[in-house]
Amino acid sequence: xxxxxxxxxxxxxxNKEKNFSEWYSQIIEKTEILDTRLGIKGFVVIRPxxxxxxxxxxxxxxxxxxxxxxxxxxxxxxxxEANLKKESGHIKGFTPEVFWLEKGKxxxxxxxxxxxxxxxxxxxxxxxxxxxxxxxxxxxxxSVFRYDTKATRPLIRGxxxxxIETHNAFATKKEAxxxxxxxxxxxxxxxxxKFCIPFLPLKRPEWDKFAGAEYTIGSxxxxxxxxxIQQPSTHLMGQKFSKAFNAKFKNExxxxxxxxxxxxGPAMSRILVSIISxxxxxxxxxxxxSISPIQIIIIPIxxxxxxxxxxxxxxxxxxxLKDLRIKxxxxxxxxxxxxxxxxxxxxxxxxxxxKEELNNxxxxxxxxxxxxxxxIKFNQLKNIPKLGKEFDNRLKKNAENxxxxxxxxxxxxEQIKKTIKERKIAKTNWCSLDKNGLKCAEYVExxxxxxxxxxxxxxxxxxxxxxVICNKxxxxxxxxxxxx
RNA sequence: GGGACUGUGGGGUAGCCUGGUAGCCUUUCAGGUUUGGGGCCUGACGACCCCGGUUCAAAUCCGGGCAGUCCCA
Numbered sequence: 366x367x368x369x370x371x372x373x374x375x376x377x378x379x380n381k382e383k384n385f386s387e388w389y390s391q392i393i394e395k396t397e398i399l400d401t402r403l404g405i406k407g408f409v410v411i412r413p414x415x416x417x418x419x420x421x422x423x424x425x426x427x428x429x430x431x432x433x434x435x436x437x438x439x440x441x442x443x444x445x446e447a448n449l450k451k452e453s454g455h456i457k458g459f460t461p462e463v464f465w466l467e468k469g470k471x472x473x474x475x476x477x478x479x480x481x482x483x484x485x486x487x488x489x490x491x492x493x494x495x496x497x498x499x500x501x502x503x504x505x506x507x508s509v510f511r512y513d514t515k516a517t518r519p520l521i522r523g524x525x526x527x528x529i530e531t532h533n534a535f536a537t538k539k540e541a542x543x544x545x546x547x548x549x550x551x552x553x554x555x556x557x558x559k560f561c562i563p564f565l566p567l568k569r570p571e572w573d574k575f576a577g578a579e580y581t582i583g584s585x586x587x588x589x590x591x592x593x594i595q596q597p598s599t600h601l602m603g604q605k606f607s608k609a610f611n612a613k614f615k616n617e618x619x620x621x622x623x624x625x626x627x628x629x630g631p632a633m634s635r636i637l638v639s640i641i642s643x644x645x646x647x648x649x650x651x652x653x654x655s656i657s658p659i660q661i662i663i664i665p666i667x668x669x670x671x672x673x674x675x676x677x678x679x680x681x682x683x684x685x686l687k688d689l690r691i692k693x694x695x696x697x698x699x700x701x702x703x704x705x706x707x708x709x710x711x712x713x714x715x716x717x718x719x720k721e722e723l724n725n726x727x728x729x730x731x732x733x734x735x736x737x738x739x740x741i742k743f744n745q746l747k748n749i750p751k752l753g754k755e756f757d758n759r760l761k762k763n764a765e766n767x768x769x770x771x772x773x774x775x776x777x778x779e780q781i782k783k784t785i786k787e788r789k790i791a792k793t794n795w796c797s798l799d800k801n802g803l804k805c806a807e808y809v810e811x812x813x814x815x816x817x818x819x820x821x822x823x824x825x826x827x828x829x830x831x832x833v834i835c836n837k838x839x840x841x842x843x844x845x846x847x848x849x
Numbered sequence: 850g851g852g853a854c855u856g857u858g859g860g861g862u863a864g865c866c867u868g869g870u871a872g873c874c875u876u877u878c879a880g881g882u883u884u885g886g887g888g889c890c891u892g893a894c895g896a897c898c899c900c901g902g903u904u905c906a907a908a909u910c911c912g913g914g915c916a917g918u919c920c921c922a
Contacts, residue, residue: 375860375875375887390918394860402859404898404916515850666885701886719885729885811922 376705381647385590390519392641396650396710399519407517407524414710415637417658419527422633423506425555425656426529433547435502435531440484442507443475448483452609455482458576462511464524477510482577482606482628485532489624490612496536499614499624502544504531520638521594521849528632534607534624536616541601541625545582548599548629549822552584556596556631559655561761562586562639563768564596565790567819567844570798570806575628579603585818585846586639587768591788593818594849596639597631643764644734650711651734653760654753661691661749662707666700666719679718682728685746689753708733713756714749734759772844778812778833781845785813790846794839796832805834809845818844 377395381388393399398415411419427437443466450456464477478484485503493501506529513524520526531548535541549566556562564584574581578600585593607613607624616622644651654660663683667675679693694703700717707715717729717738726743734756741748773784775793784791796802798820806817820826820841828839 378861386918401917406916664885668884697884699884699886699888701884701888704886706887717885721885814922 376709377647377649381589381645385588385642388645388647389642392645392649393519398637398641398650401519407513407522409519409523411634414658418637418640418652418656419633421656421658422560422636423529425559426551426631426633427504427506429551429555430504430529430531433502433551434500435504435533438503438505439507440478440481440505442478444478444481444483446474446476448487449476451483451486452577452606454605455577455609459511462513464510464512479509479511480628480630481505481509481530482532482602482626483610486606486610486612486626489532489534489607489626490610493534493612493614493624495614496616499534499536500540500544502531502533504529518849520634523634526632527634528630531627531629533627533629534612535627536614536622536625538603538625541603541627544627545599545601545629546823548597548627549582549584551629552597552599552631556584556636556639557761559653559757560636560640561653561655561757561764562596562636562643563761563765565593565768565818565844566822568798568822569598569819570802570817570843571800572803572806573816573819575600577602577605579605582822583819585844585848586643587771587790587846588639588642588849591771591790591847592849593790593846594635594639596636597629599629600627602626602628643767644760645711646734648736649709651760652711652713654713654756657711657713658690659692659707659710659712660689660753661686661714661716662703662712663691663693663716663718664700664703664707665693665695666717671720671723675718675720675723678723682716682718682743682746685743686749689749704731713753732756775845776833781809781815781833782813785815785845785847788847790818790844791815792842792844793833794828794830795841795843796835796837796839798841798843802832805832808834813845813847815845815847818846818848820844 377388377391379387379391394401396414397412400410400412403410459479462479466475466477468475489501493499508525508527510525513522517523533544535544552564557564564586567583567585569581569583575598579602581598581600583598584596586596587593604623604625606626612624613621614624641650644653663679665675665679683691683693704715711733713733715731717731722728727740728743729738730741731738771789772792773789775781775784775791781791781793796805810816820843826842828842830839831837832839
């Protein structure tokens with residue numbers, strides 16, 4: 366009885382499957398990723414454990430982007446009102462979400478940037494004069510501010526989020542479109558392959574695209590409660606911004622042409638939500654080996670008598686694995702307490718080093734995701750990176766299976782209702798993704814609270830028969846889900 | 850956008866209805882003992898979300914603000 370009470374104050378006290386919302390609230394605080402007590406609506410304090418994770422994620426993304434020819438920049442955090450208002454679709458979409466900075470009357474009003482098209486495009490105009498300057502692929506890491514609805518959730522829906530935004534300019538539509546494809550591949554390479562988060566790349570319906578874009582492709586990730594969360598999205602801006610800012614270049618024939626631009630925005634703070642939610646269990650976080658701030662935690666187990674010997678052996682092991690992120694927990698706590706702590710924090714591997722291990726020149730490894738312990742010989746330590754890969758592969762496989770088994774092909778309205786009610790994604794034939802389909806979408810939204818998320822890109826999913834809602838001939842196969 | 854509920858040491862809570870001494874568990878700190886899954890003993894620090902009102906007296910009642918949770922559009 367007493368033990369139970371103690372546990373309730375330290376570890377997680379709710380079941381992830383039964384009460385995901387509460388589980389999420391507990392895990393972000395108890396693992397010391399976040400502190401929400403500063404109490405500014407929509408804003409959070411990210412603690413060292415969370416910051417190191419986010420830094421690691423940035424590293425993966427930036428390395429990948431630079432490999433693909435994107436160059437880093439740093440832009441101001443503010444946008445003059447005049448810039449923000451240049452592109453009509455853009456301003457219409459973003460105005461309600463802007464935080465305005467009011468200064469003296471004589472100075473121009475400034476917006477805290479909600480996104481930076483209207484900073485990059487005027488610079489493209491200055492930097493790009495000829496087709497020889499193209500393509501120009503830039504990015505910045507930083508935060509943006511959006512005055513989001515009153516229902517904010519830490520990291521899921523906040524008013525400041527931490528991301529990378531790429532902004533790219535091309536000579537032709539074709540090149541711009543292939544950039545959009547490259548962005549989807551970047552999401553695949555990093556979010557899916559490195560962070561073990563599978564996604565559905567979906568082209569959004571006309572009525573749900575980025576404000577100012579020709580089209581938007583989002584990455585929908587399924588959360589444990591059956592809602593999807595939008596992860597990196599990429600946008601073909603076409604020539605909308607370049608026309609608004611009069612950003613032109615001279616082509617090979619000496620003609621003046623408007624730039625074709627695209628943008629891509631992976632948000633680390635949001636992807637972290639998926640990492641926490643997808644991999645975590647009822648003991649706490651389970652972090653992919655690739656990004657865990659500590660990949661291996663060593664727990665020395667000793668008595669006063671053999672303390673020095675055990676610590677020395679632990680040091681030896683640490684030295685052997687020094688290329689990995691490894692730490693010895695030498696604090697004055699009992700081993701059991703340390704187990705709970707590091708499991709909560711999601712560290713992939715724990716090495717238990719005691720008398721027994723010392724005498725046999727071995728060690729006990731505990732694997733966070735499977736909860737299994739096994740022995741490893743000291744001279745087999747070099748296998749640990751391989752175990753790390755296998756670890757991540759398991760996380761990936763589990764997440765892929767979860768996504769797969771939660772997509773249900775629906776042939777009737779009733780099936781859609783049922784599927785959404787069962788917290789799954791419905792896949793169905795659909796009349797139209799332009800204005801003509803909006804009515805059906807509104808109907809679905811009304812009866813299920815779910816949205817038309819779009820059509821799968823790069824995989825020809827042929828519609829057959831009729832739209833399940835209006836009975837007109839189907840032109841697309843769409844995915845329907847509730848969303849965050 | 851509309852509604853309901855909530856806010857007490859770092860965390861979890863009791864007390865609030867019926868106004869008057871803020872109790873408990875845990876964490877933290879000091880010391881001792883212990884160390885293979887949250888051990889034990891002694892001692893210490895630490896709180897009524899903010900502003901206003903009612904009252905001799907407010908954690909408690911009333912109003913407003915801020916913040917959070919949940920439900921509905």
